[in-house]
Amino acid sequence: MTFDRRTLIAAAMASGAALPVLAGTARAAASASPAPSAQPAGPWTEHGFVPRAGGRLAWHALGPKDGEVVVLLHKLGGWAADWRGVAPLLGEKRRVIAFDLPGHGDSAMLGLPPYVQTVPETATMLLAALDELGIERASFAGNSLGGVVSTEIAALWPQRVDKLVLASVSLFEGYGRAGLAAADAKRDPKVYDAEWRPVPRATANGAAITGGAAGFGTLVPAVEIEQDASRAVADRWVRPSERGVGLLNTQAALARTIAPLLFVYGDRGHYVKYVETGKAMRHDAEIVQLAETGSFVHQERPVEVAAAMRKFLDAK
Template identity: 45%
Template structure:
């Protein structure tokens, strides 16, 4: 169990990373490293055959802590330019989802890592940290997990923010198989992600700083490795329409004006969330957390205030 001292910053980021190296690193390979970030604390929480790694910034204050969950194939470093603005008068905690970043799980990744499984792992970790209620932000995969958390435990989430998330009905097995067939060039036969063309991220998500973000995306995806497809399948098999109808927390939807991928889910989300507002960042992409962190942080601060 994580200690209060570790949560407050008693464990350094370097020590936490060394304690939670993925399987490739244990075999002698050096995993891609996190970019420099402003975190002042870090630690791990043991959960169901593995460890969730987290980093933190700021001090406990009058406001509830903010928990940040990253995108598919991402890591806690995705939030490094958003977290400082949120950490004024409160603590900010960014978590590496299972199989991502420095979170470590034993054995071979499952065929499917369901969104509900991940949500309960994170809820349990927050309980161990002594956090009965939080403000919650999730983007992409992290947003899907955040939706499940808010639906499963409404008393644990005061406010919910979702920058650019896939929030639609469940897909069939046939639809998932067809999608993966079309993604064959993106993975090895063993399921490891292959380096992608940063220009593709520019074309699909509207990235402005596509070379820098694309290179970092390749690094974070390489570190996540074979956990990407299990999580992606878990998202595809989830009925987010039904989950959103259970959410009672006020919810903020954030979209980038240059995005075409996530924006199509906006009408469904707006129609099924009880207390919702939408904001479009006109100059942002489908990765606003990384591509337009200042405006993203400003909208989050306004919402949580």
């Protein structure tokens, strides 16, 4: 026996059962009034949301509206506030827009996170949001996840990208679905709990349980402590976003980019090994490497990073 959609709806109404479509509508209506942001206060002069299928993307901006646009994208488990030390130093003559990536910061998605939030999905959501904001072309700067997304945008839509800045970004080949399953099987309980929720990684004095800049992260305790806060907000969106990075061959994407490119890395932490990879993939790229700096250069050394970015973005 078969039923069409009208028959199913009529049967559900007759039985008093709640319909998923109605529940979804109620959630959407409830999200129309955004909750107060959990992010630290930043230098932003404007905030807004762009509705996308399944939720909304939050953006934060400053600088002249007629200036050249630079888009800032944060790390895995981060938020737009990661860039608050750099943004005002870029915004003297540029339009600076920082996004919260899907499920992160103030970007609210309806329902449960997917198993994988792929990088191309995130990239297309961001470009659609920029379309809504009337921005056809911009420079992109990203750290960690944000840098991978920026790379994919530059690879697939070169006409949308003026210049590209990668600040401490993983440049690896990806490991496919089998590798992803193997990584899930080796879940580190110091990083994720059994429900794939991020575990706090800083001790009371800010030292990273996972080894600090000697292992992965930062030399600045305040950055590690704030990362715990931003990861808690992203919650179950962290691992799906990380899985998306694992499925992408970022090296292949980087090799397809043609936009002028600046690498900004520290000399400590997880991402240092990718400096040589970047040199090999893009011989023409500029490279700035900051001493005594970990994986989050833009948060640890915002003045120096902003200066390097200004010089690069100003060059003709």
